[in-house]
Amino acid sequence: MTNRELELDPAALADRFPPGFDWGFAASAYQIEGAAAEDGRGRSVWDTFSRVPGAIADGETGDSACDHYHRFPEDVALMGRIGAKAYRFSVSWPRVQPEGTGEINERGLDFYDRLVDALLAAGIRPLVNLFHWDLPQALQDRGGFADPRAVGWFADYAALVAARLGDRVSDWMTFNEPAVFAFLGHADGIHAPGMRDWPIALRVADNQLRAHAAAGAGVRSLVKDARIGIAIDVNHVAPATDTDRDRRAAAAWSSARDAWFLDPLFGRGYPRLGLEAHGAAGHLLGVELTEPPAGDLDYLGLNYYRRDRVSAASDRAFDWEIGPGDATEQTQMGWEVAPDGLRDVLLTLHREYAPREIVVTENGAAYPDTVDADGRVRDDRRVAYLARHIGAAADALAAGVPLTGYDVWSLLDNYEWSFGYTRRFGLVHVDFADQRRTLKDSAIWYGRLIAAGR
Numbered sequence: 001m002t003n004r005e006l007e008l009d010p011a012a013l014a015d016r017f018p019p020g021f022d023w024g025f026a027a028s029a030y031q032i033e034g035a036a037a038e039d040g041r042g043r044s045v046w047d048t049f050s051r052v053p054g055a056i057a058d059g060e061t062g063d064s065a066c067d068h069y070h071r072f073p074e075d076v077a078l079m080g081r082i083g084a085k086a087y088r089f090s091v092s093w094p095r096v097q098p099e100g101t102g103e104i105n106e107r108g109l110d111f112y113d114r115l116v117d118a119l120l121a122a123g124i125r126p127l128v129n130l131f132h133w134d135l136p137q138a139l140q141d142r143g144g145f146a147d148p149r150a151v152g153w154f155a156d157y158a159a160l161v162a163a164r165l166g167d168r169v170s171d172w173m174t175f176n177e178p179a180v181f182a183f184l185g186h187a188d189g190i191h192a193p194g195m196r197d198w199p200i201a202l203r204v205a206d207n208q209l210r211a212h213a214a215a216g217a218g219v220r221s222l223v224k225d226a227r228i229g230i231a232i233d234v235n236h237v238a239p240a241t242d243t244d245r246d247r248r249a250a251a252a253w254s255s256a257r258d259a260w261f262l263d264p265l266f267g268r269g270y271p272r273l274g275l276e277a278h279g280a281a282g283h284l285l286g287v288e289l290t291e292p293p294a295g296d297l298d299y300l301g302l303n304y305y306r307r308d309r310v311s312a313a314s315d316r317a318f319d320w321e322i323g324p325g326d327a328t329e330q331t332q333m334g335w336e337v338a339p340d341g342l343r344d345v346l347l348t349l350h351r352e353y354a355p356r357e358i359v360v361t362e363n364g365a366a367y368p369d370t371v372d373a374d375g376r377v378r379d380d381r382r383v384a385y386l387a388r389h390i391g392a393a394a395d396a397l398a399a400g401v402p403l404t405g406y407d408v409w410s411l412l413d414n415y416e417w418s419f420g421y422t423r424r425f426g427l428v429h430v431d432f433a434d435q436r437r438t439l440k441d442s443a444i445w446y447g448r449l450i451a452a453g454r
């Protein structure tokens with residue numbers, strides 16, 4: 001075999017992982033469930049935001065998405081066919097508690113009950129993520145996560161889900177990508193709830209960190225042998241050029257964004273460089289920050305996709321351009337493909353924070369896939385992307401990183417937030433006109449890798 005073939009060979013790759021390694025998939029409620037107005041589900045901030053003119057490509061919403069709410073038995077069966085050992089899904093808060101506090105919607109909880117049972121029957125371990133950005137609109141109307149009461153709202157909601165599913169689920173995640181929810185949703189305005197206010201974004205981030213600690217402790221008290229984690233999105237941050245200015249900007253950005261969550265989670269409070277950058281940019285006006293409680297994590301979830309190059313337009317904080325390097329390989333998202341960055345981020349997290357375990361809780365790529373006349377989806381670029389990133393994960397493992405699992409984003413093509421249905425991340429192709437699912441070549445490849453595993 002040539003080096004290239006060897007790199008893509010699923011059996012050779014599988015060999016580099018220990019027995020019991022957790023190969024899985026990740027997905028989220030709003031992106032796949034649909035059934036937005038069924039069985040008593042309340043409205044979320046994404047139901048509202050997706051209707052703001054111009055906010056979403058083609059004006060699409062998640063009203064129907066992949067209709068997973070009705071088709072979950074088929075989707076679980078597909079994962080079974082691929083051989084997945086784990087599935088990370090999120091609970092839609094407004095589906096189980098329409099107003100965010102108070103009244104509980106039993107029919108919503110029943111759905112997750114049935115989903116968990118179907119997964120267990122298929123031999124797939126469920127990981128329940130409590131928050132993937134679809135905050136009940138009723139809570140947003142009361143101030144959302146910028147309000148300190150959100151800590152209690154979230155802890156109560158977490159407890160009600162844990163009380164219902166905790167007899168069968170031991171893997172829990174409090175938040176997915178708190179930085180994206182806080183910053184893209186409240187400072188950049190490109191995600192729900194669509195605000196552009198940095199002090200609010202930093203209050204949201206602070207309350208999420210506190211809510212993580214409160215909910216995590218609550219779940220632990222209700223669920224025997226619970227494993228509590230959080231998914232932090234850390235891409236490989238690099239200066240765009242080798243100038244001092246770009247190097248300083250890259251360090252400041254990574255502190256103001258990634259370490260902003262990681263440092264407090266590991267008991268160090270907010271990072272100095274990040275505080276300086278946010279302070280200099282005026283983001284802390286009127287914000288009183290005290291040290292949030294540490295995260296008490298059984299595992300750290302890492303969502304990794306790309307390399308971000310930082311170029312400074314001036315010496316002012318946040319006067320930065322962040323994006324892919326020129327003439328680099330990119331996915332349909334315009335994200336720079338950088339498998340070595342995954343290895344480096346894993347090594348850095350291990351060295352800096354020494355989490356007990358790390359799980360890659362998202363990794364994957366969007367390409368404009370089509371079903372060929374013979375019914376196949378030849379997504380070679382996705383196979384190459386996955387193979388190279390899994391290879392990089394194996395390098396990190398060999399260097400001593402306590403990596404225990406890897407979840408592909410995602411099982412199905414789905415609603416990619418502001419990109420609507422224009423970005424396909426699935427290993428299974430979805431025809432959104434008739435909801436037909438077709439395994440892509442990457443699904444077959446991933447299945448071979450899992451089957452070859454020890």
Ligand code: FCB
Nearest residue numbers: 028176177233409416425
């Ligand atoms: C991550 C999100 C996930 C999906 C992927 C492509 O940031 O957690 O919902 O949109 O990116």
